Amino acid sequence: MSTPAITLDGLTKDYAVGFWRPRPHRALDQVSLEVATGEVLGYLGPNGAGKTTTLKLLMQLIYPTAGTAEILGCPAGDVDASLRLGYLPELPYFYDNLSAEELLIYFGGLFGLSTADARERATTLLDRVGLGAARHQRLRRYSKGMLQRVGIAQALVNDPEVVFLDEPMSGLDPVGRRDMRELIRQLGAEGRTVFFSSHILSDAEALCSRVAIMARGKLIATGRIADLAFEVRGWELVVSGASADDVRALGLEESTREVDGRQVIELAIDQPPDRILPELARHGAQVVSLTPRHESLEDYFMRVVSQPGEAS
Ligand SMILES: Nc1ncnc2c1ncn2[C@@H]1O[C@H](COP(=O)(O)OP(=O)(O)O)[C@@H](O)[C@H]1O
Numbered sequence: 001m002s003t004p005a006i007t008l009d010g011l012t013k014d015y016a017v018g019f020w021r022p023r024p025h026r027a028l029d030q031v032s033l034e035v036a037t038g039e040v041l042g043y044l045g046p047n048g049a050g051k052t053t054t055l056k057l058l059m060q061l062i063y064p065t066a067g068t069a070e071i072l073g074c075p076a077g078d079v080d081a082s083l084r085l086g087y088l089p090e091l092p093y094f095y096d097n098l099s100a101e102e103l104l105i106y107f108g109g110l111f112g113l114s115t116a117d118a119r120e121r122a123t124t125l126l127d128r129v130g131l132g133a134a135r136h137q138r139l140r141r142y143s144k145g146m147l148q149r150v151g152i153a154q155a156l157v158n159d160p161e162v163v164f165l166d167e168p169m170s171g172l173d174p175v176g177r178r179d180m181r182e183l184i185r186q187l188g189a190e191g192r193t194v195f196f197s198s199h200i201l202s203d204a205e206a207l208c209s210r211v212a213i214m215a216r217g218k219l220i221a222t223g224r225i226a227d228l229a230f231e232v233r234g235w236e237l238v239v240s241g242a243s244a245d246d247v248r249a250l251g252l253e254e255s256t257r258e259v260d261g262r263q264v265i266e267l268a269i270d271q272p273p274d275r276i277l278p279e280l281a282r283h284g285a286q287v288v289s290l291t292p293r294h295e296s297l298e299d300y301f302m303r304v305v306s307q308p309g310e311a312s
């Protein structure tokens, strides 16, 4: 078997909390995980789960209390391996008197690109993250979402094999979230290994080969989202050929909206679709799609963590 792109082995981190009588707070507890080359892994968990701590340990911004982290077969912090990785921090901060283009040319130079090559790379990357038109603007005039995009471009400057993104969707509006998902999907399609964190389950849907779910510093589950036992909380039913009146006749108007001439109906768990579908069919409706709505990550982890036998 080839070496995994990322290996965490018993990774543990205690922070000292309290000023007068510091005591250890275990932010990360014995996390072991392997990420294969080319895999897009969603590292999911509610706030405080230990995601940022894991990424900081991988970047060697902080040091583990116990355990090890390896990237491309080298210990975290290895200089040669660090040239082959990219990192978007949770709260990227850039010198805001630079333009996006100047910033990327500067980073390109740090990775040994000539000014001409760095300029070309900057143009390509800024177009790729949708900032081509704003590339000469000072970063201080950028919105949170635009800075997030600059951060991604910065993380890709050295054409990295492994990309670490800490909450890449945060601060983005729905269109920005969709663009970011598409970009991450492309990075995976290009054969890069992507490790991204999020506190929102749906950010990882239809994007990751696998997810790892963290809660209170522990890895509580890994697998494909479809295989993890997320409880179904309802359904989204989309039908064509039915009018708003047809839906109203079934008493579903409260939970229905019309999009592009189709009725989008949110069904609760006590409204199983098999009861409503024949009714709708009688009105000439055709099913476009039926999608389960799953519980949130918070709900999942509250349920799993509070199960008997599970330490909290
Ligand atoms: N520098 C720090 N000092 C003390 N505690 C910290 C520090 N950074 C994070 N923590 C604590 O460690 C836990 C994990 O935090 P973090 O890794 O930031 O979680 P996440 O990124 O999943 O939201 C939290 O309880 C947080 O309060």
Ligand SMILES: [Mg+2]
Binding pocket: 051, 052, 053, 090, 167
């Ligand atoms: Mg975080």
